[in-house]
Amino acid sequence: MSKIRVGMFGINGHQIHELLADNERARCAAVAEIDKSLLPEAIQKDETVKYYDTFEEMVADEDIDLISLCSPVRKDQEEQALTALKDGKHVYSEKPGAFSDAKLDEIIKTAEENGVTFHDMAGTCFEEPFLTMKEIVQSGILGEIVQVYAQKSYPYHERRPQDDVTDGGLIRWVGVHATRFIEHTTGLKIDKIYSVETSHANPVEGGGMATAASVMMTLDNGAVGSMCINYLNHRTVGTWGNEHIRIWGTEGWIEATDGLQKTHMYLRDRDAGPLELKYPEAGAEKAYFEFILDNLIDGKPMPISLEDELHPLRAVIRAKENVLEKVK
Secondary structure (H helix, E strand, O other): OOOOEEEHHHHHHHHHHOHHHHOOOEEEEEEEEOOOHHOOOHOOOOOOOEOOHHHHHOOOOOOOOOEEEEEOOOHHHHHHHHHHHHHOOEEEEOOOOOOOHHHHHHHHHHHOOOOOEEEOOOOOOOOOHHHHHHHHHHHHHOOEEEEEEEEEEEEOOOOOOOOOOOOHHHHHHHHHHHHHHHHHOOOOOEEEEEEEEEEOOOOOOOOOOOOOEEEEEEEEOEEEEEEEEEEEOOOOHHHOOEEEEEEEEEOEEEEEEEOOOEEEEEEOOEEEEEEEEEOOOOOHHHHHHHHHHHHHHEEEOOOOOOHHHHHHHHHHHHHHHHHEEOOO
């Protein structure tokens, strides 16, 4: 099969332009709502790339197989995804790909009816230390999982939207990483989920951006969990995102802390020390987009089911719906 022809719309988040600069199985066929100067040099010099003014013009292009959505207004992605799917195009969608369970169900159904695929950019945990932590959990050495804690902390900057529409808001935009930490590492699904959030210390007077949220949950095996999400990371930490995850079981616990730079395992009978990471190159060599290309071109199954891929998104959708209190 020839290369997958990709149309890229918007750059509000993690667009895949760098992945297409020198890709043996996919190429940039069209661009809309992206400043050409932000594209890799190889794409800028490619005279076959088409530049459109609007999403509607690009989606009508019959020479596009897949549209990568990183829309200027994230809420618009729901309808844009539906439009592209109905036109027979695959969709790769920046988080959050939907703002409600009902709309996500509609997107999935539309993809099935039109014989195409829909995926979120859900590669968060397909790198270390998550891959090794997942194997440890699956081995049973920790016993029955009883409690999980996840943290995702980003820096604040003045470009952060003061609304939930532009990027999805703190819980859906940032929190989905933490729900992936929990579900894709433990193999357990979040059952019930609730949150509280605050706009306290928002530097924009009268702004609507949440600065922090605390989330509580139950998991489908009876365990409990919590998440800390905020825009309070400081770059002196040394990592853009300050991530933590701890998984406690009846026979021991594991953790990755300080921006995932430090790992450790404690068992009932010994201090097992730092984790021996088995796949240090996984993230660099196998971006989630490459799994999608494997599936579309070679027919290989995705590493997780679509249900498992999208359930962390469902969890943050529900966490946002179940905000018990919002403090100003």
